Amino acid sequence: MTQTATRRAPAHVRREPVTPASVPPAPRPPVPPVVEDVRRPSGRTREDLLSVVGAGVASLATTWLFYTRILPFDGSIGFVVLWYVVFVLFYAGLTALTQPRQVVVDRIVTTAVIAAPSLIALALASVVVMTVVKGLPALTHWNFYTEDMAGVRANDSFSRGGILHALVGTLIEVAIAVSIAMPLGVATAVYISEVGGRGAELVRTVVEAMTALPSIVAGLFIYTICLVYLGMPTSGLAAALALAVMALPIMARASYVVLGVVPGGLREASYALGAGKWQTVWRVVLPTARPGLATALILGIARAVGETAPVLLTSGASTYFNANPVQDPMNSLPLYIYAAVQTGNPQMEERAYAAAAVLLAVVLTLFVLARLVAGGRKSR
């Protein structure tokens, strides 16, 4: 879903070049583009600054006094919440001394508007810091990346065992899933956006509806069909199929959103030059949409890498290295983390954190890659 959200932004930019406030200036340092922006009424006087600082200090002192000395409370969360409330009160009071009511309301809202993203940023930072710090004991051992968990007991030291099997498993499963979902998805997108017709409309509706499919239901579908009915063993292939079923509607939708952004003038120019439909799609539309398609692909991969539910149902958590997707269970990073946490063993939990840090690194690398590819489109 968020893929389409990020994808739609450029569509909007092209459609309405008159609203500069929504157009982030392209990151090109040498030639600063002329950006017309909404006037920002932010002439900050010394009085404003002093009220913020004063309210901050006063509220901290008051909260500390009441919270730790007078009222029978404890706990850091309560302190911060109370501090925020007292700060807002003080700040509003100080502002009200000199400013009209509208300004007071504006400042109260501003504190909330700044507090919410700060809270999220704090949470996000703590997610990253926590996984890395708690996983550090395992992450610093080289064998964590080069060994599997075969024969490693829960309490063994970190110099034994690793996540190689899970890494390779993730790689294989996602590669198979994407090589199924991406061609089908792009072809469907071409059908919907370039061929059209009533059938295409039907496909679009159904594909759109199927993006609502929860990943666990996709997993259960493949589990029932392949493992129970067809008698396939738990394997990397089954997991890849589950991931593909989950990713297919998402990738198809992301792709046709991208194809829809290709300017119609390009197609018409191609037809005017005598090109056929296939030539137009192959030589004009797809190359124009390539960066967008690449971004959709990479974001789809990032999503598939992090999905646990379909893999949990279909692949089986092995502890040994297995590069054969057709036979034997095949572990993957999310599943490794899940299984390690479920053991309840502190040592295994630290391994889970380390694996989570690796997973996070993989996903974020893919994300940065997607951004770089998408950034290439702007500079062209």
Add this chain to the structure above:
Amino acid sequence: MTAVPETLVGGSEEDRPRVLRSRESLQDRIYLGSVRATGLLVLAIVSSIGVFLGLQSIPTLRHYGFGFFTEYRWLPSQDIIGIAAVVVGTVQVALLALVVAFPLSLLTALFISDWAPARLRPTLIRLVDMMAAVPGIVFGLWVLFVIQPHATEVAHWISKHVGWFPLFHVRTDVDYPIWNQLPGYPSYAGSAFIAAVAVSMMIFPMATSVMREVFSEAPVNEKEAALALGATRWAMVRTVVLPFGRSGIVGGTMLALGRALGETISVVLVISQTFEIKGYVLESGTSTISSLIASSFKEASPAQLSALLTAGFVLFCMTLVVNSFAAVIVSRSRGRDVTDL
């Protein structure tokens, strides 16, 4: 694009665009045929999931009847199976997640679109998108080991002081001395509330990016006009941005709700599973459809598997309805005319 200038519409009837007919080359026929075939193949694959789930639920419904929807226990060994508790739990967790995520994403979207300096905006947008890529299991771990110890304290405090309100009640002795309890308030751990915190982290990026996108389409002219009339920033946002972005707020929230209903792994990691219909969201123990599937698919007999598939079908129908509403609402917001000066 379809708009035709008024003067031409009423003009001569004969003035129609020339219809071009061209014989398609072999290449094009192959291309069209194969693309159509692929499209229909995808249609078949994708719709077969829905059809399969629907077909699978027939034997279940025939066996358990309507009681399948009203029975709250899940006791496969005694052949007592129903999804009332898990459906209630799913809705509870998803709504609670919305309660947590909605204000945060609304305020964050406003911050990005109207408060943050223009220079920072692309970075912030990218950060929100990046957050969407963080795997659910990582958030699950984070809630389990970082948030839960604090969240149980908060839950304890709430139930102690506002416990008379049925939603915040916990069936335990709130005044039981802390030093006598196990660390971390076990009767508050693994509750719907704590699962909702994990889910809210998963849905926050989606809700935020939809809202922000609609907010950023708010007409600049009207914003300028509001500011020129002496409005403060909040007054400008309240009178221009929020009314303009209302459908984005509703649509983004519903898209997030659809996602929250199906969220699996972060919930499974956090909750302690019980099958019970209860309003006490701070109390330990809840279950959702997805956590039910994840925890009991392995031991399921064919009949139970079909029951699980039915539960999955119900879940899919719920997300489908919510998502379709959201899609309609969001798409409506885009077609709106903007006052142009």
